[in-house]
Structure formats: structure tokens, C-alpha cells
Amino acid sequence: MIRTVPREFILGAATAAYQVEGAVREGGRLPSVWDRWLYRAASTFQAERASDSYHHFRQDIHHCAQQHIQALELSFSWTRLLDEEGNPNPAGLLYYDAVIDECVTSGVEPWVALYQFDLPAYLAEQGGWLQPLTTERFLQYAQLCFEHFGDRVHHWLTLKDPVTETVNAYVTGLFPPGEQAGAGKALQALTRKLVAHAQAVNLYRQMGGKGEIGLAHRAESVYPYEDTEADQHAAMLDDAFTNRFLLDLVLTGELQQETRQALLEILQGKPLPCSLTADERQALQRAAGQLDFLGVNYYASHFCTAWHGESVVHHNGSGQRGTTTYALRGISRRLQKTDVPTTDWDWSIFPQGLYDMLMRIHRDYPDKPIYITENGLGCREALEEGTVEDDDRIDYIRQHIAAVLDAMEDGVDVRGYFVWSLVDCMSWTNGYEKRYGLFYVDYADGHRYPKKSVHWYGDFARRRLMLTVSGGLQTSFATQNLSHSHSESGEV
């Protein structure tokens, strides 16, 4: 079946500062919490060079323009732009001026996220997002960015993936500060981040910002593993913790009663650690009204069963299939479904979950335009004769875009899609073996090689049509195992 996307639907690609830039000591950049974290003994990789985009950005932007990729979603590195006292760093401003100007002159729309996990180390040392100082500094930083780049940047994301960041920081311990303190501390930190988000949205409006501003949430569907009451309840708890808490606050400005109940159950009767002042409550509500769009990052969905034992998290960071354990006491245990394909990193490949998530946001929340701000497939890959035949990635992208088009036909206002990622880059907990790029990066010299997927995606962006394996999402999913399949359809 041939599917078409409207002309005005944006087709872009995404990156994030710390994952691609490298040059961590250049241009007056101060360390972020991730520099400290990756330099501890246990870490097997660093971001010293990463994809070396700091020196290759012109080429990357030129590649976007060449391949009809209309928009580049990137994040700014906070510690390149402001010093510890809150003074702007001229070298950092010059660097991002060059990046943004290159986008503008190449006809590639820059989408800028203010924050994607790289908290300044000096703020992390003072308690990070749990302390009001971080919010104060974040607003100062947001103001600088809106003032300085606002004439050329018309799409802003305040935060990307705050739930992923917070749960990994305080529940699984996989992100700095590496704590396994539990849901309470995570909710506390997440509340502070969402207040900072809301204040930044309101600030942008107050400053007369004429562009669009939103937040990107990694919105992954959560299903009962089996159709039992216990599994349904576990999925409901998991969903309240990983989706509804954020969606309620960002899209309505307050927690719904059902969400509150579920969180109280997770906290086993302890009060919700999310106290807000009257001003903060008002800021959240005002921001919900003023938000221009919701960004949805989607990779995988989860199948849950009840779990009352101790929390056990075994992270598969090496691509050894089947080695993941993810069980959080009083919330859920996530299990693999044997009929759902997975990547080597145990991430389910389930485009239906994206469709379901989009429909659910549409059904449960006030309508806002949605952009798919990240979606992509992480694989081990080798360069052969100057390219990578990444048919699995093409299938993955194709099936997920088909899911988006299905949701649009069913009434959801989706306005764009960004592939994660433009170039291979550092993966926060997996290092460099897990590659996502449309371009292969040789990490030894920073050289970029176009993969087959970038030609496919570029052609799709130009012609605005693609062939899907079948018309219906469910059928196409059920009839093939994506992680082993190859595209037979020819390249449309």
C-alpha cells in the first residue's frame, strides 16, 4: 500500500549535544554531570570525542539539506553557554550562532532543546534538580537562549525525556547520581523539572516569543502482560508513574484524581512528595494553556505483571539479548512477549504501541499538536564498502511512520517526525556499539558514511510517499519479525 504524508508534515532528524558534540574541554565549556559520571572507574566509555559534531556540524547540516531532511532537532549544552556565576560564555554563543546560522542558510529548520540530561556539574553537586537553585539557573539559561537565538530559532523544547532521566537517576541508578532511592525521590525531582519547564514556557510567552514551544516526553505504551486483573493493575501503576504523572502536569497543569490514587499506592501510603506553592501551581496551569505542542519520543512498549518482591534492575547495556530484568517493587515487572520482536538490547519493536499512545493522548487530554520528536532503531553495525545496508532500520522507520499516519487518519493532530538519530552517537548507558544514525560515524576519525536508510528517508522526504508492507498496522506487525526481516518491497 502506498502511503503519503502531507507537504506541511515535517520530516527531520534529531541529535543531542552531549551525545554528538565531543570537544568537552573546548570553547570554555564547563563539565556537566555526565562528564563526571563517565569518568568514574566503572564506566567503559566517555564522550570526549563522541561523534565530533563540534567540528563536523557544517557537514552534518549540509547532509540534511542534501537529503531533504527539513529540520534538525539538536540540544544546546548548558555548560557551553553559561558559567558558574551565570555569565554568558562568548565562545559558546559564537559556536551555537555558527550552528544555527548554518541551519538557516542551508534551509534546515533548527529545533532546539534547552536540556537533554547534561546538567552542569556545579549544580549537580548542590543537589541538582531537587534544589530551587537549579530551576533559577535554568530560567536564566532559557532567557539567554530565547534572547540571543530567538530571532532564528522558532521551535523550542524545554526538556527532553525528563521521566527517563529522573527514573534512571533515582530509581534504577543507571544515570547520575546513580541512586536507587525509589519512586518518591523521582517524583520529587520530576515535579521540580516540570515546574522549571512551565516557568520557561511562560517566560517565552512573556518575552513575546513568536515561535512554538513544547516539551518532549518518552511516551511508551504500557500493557498488561496477561489479561488478568493483577497484570492490568500493574500496567495501570506503571503507566501512572511513567506517563500519566507527566502528561497530567504538562497538558492540564494538575494531577488527575486517578493518577494521584495510583501514585499514593506506589508510595505505600506516604504522601506525594510533590508540594507546590500557589505560584508554581499557577505556573503549571498557565503553561499547559500556552504550550504549543507535545513532543513524543517513542522506541518501545512494555508488558507488565504485578511485582511485590524487592526491586531488581539488570540493565542490558551490551546488547546481549535476553539479559534484561526490570522489576520495581510495588509497581510492576516488565516482561518480554515471545511474539513481539526485540532488538539485541531487549527493546520491543512494537509500532502498535506508538499508535496506541497517540490515540490515548488524543482521547485523555486536551488536544495539542504532536510531533514525534524521536524514534529510531539501535543496532550493532559494520561498515561495508563505505555504507551500511540497514534494511531493518528502514523497516522500523517505515512501520512507525505508518503508525503515525494511521493515528492521523483517526483524528490525531501529528505534524512531524524526527528520526533518532542523524548520525551515530553515544548512547547514555550503552556506549558506542548501539548505533542509531542515518549516517555511520567512524569514531576514530569522525568520518561520516551515508547508510542505506538515509537515502530511503531522503527519498521519502522528497517524494512524500512510501510503500508499506500492508495497509493495516496490526497485520504488518503480526506477519513479520522486524528484527530479522529485510525489506522486500523495493525502495519507494
Ligand code: BGP
Ligand atoms: C532517548 C534519549 C536519547 C537517546 C534515546 C535512545 O530517551 O532522549 O538521548 O539516547 O533515548 O536511547 P539509548 O541511547 O539508551 O538507546
